[in-house]
Amino acid sequence: MDLGQTIVVYGAGIIGAITSFPQLYQIIKTKKVRDINPYFFALHVASDALFLTYGIMTRDDLLSISMALPCTCNTLIFGLCLYYNEETEEL
Secondary structure: OOHHHHHHHHHHHHHHHHOOHHHHHHHHHHOOOOOOOHHHHHHHHHHHHHHHHHHHHOOOHHHHHHHHHHHHHHHHHHHHHHHHHHHHHHO
């Protein structure tokens, strides 16, 4: 793999990861998920996990590494959506 491809793959992974950071920060800061659709993040987690699995199955380290962080962030957001939604319903 040449340098250009490496830059594109890592760039995609970094951008994919940081797109979720503002949402994750907002949830942790406010402890509110009222306007967040958990299905959106469930689908993101499924997509990220499938790409991660494909990267592992094909021994594509760049794909695996670039999908690991977005998958982790989206899983955390989905979990927090479920947690704070249940907490809100109890009140």
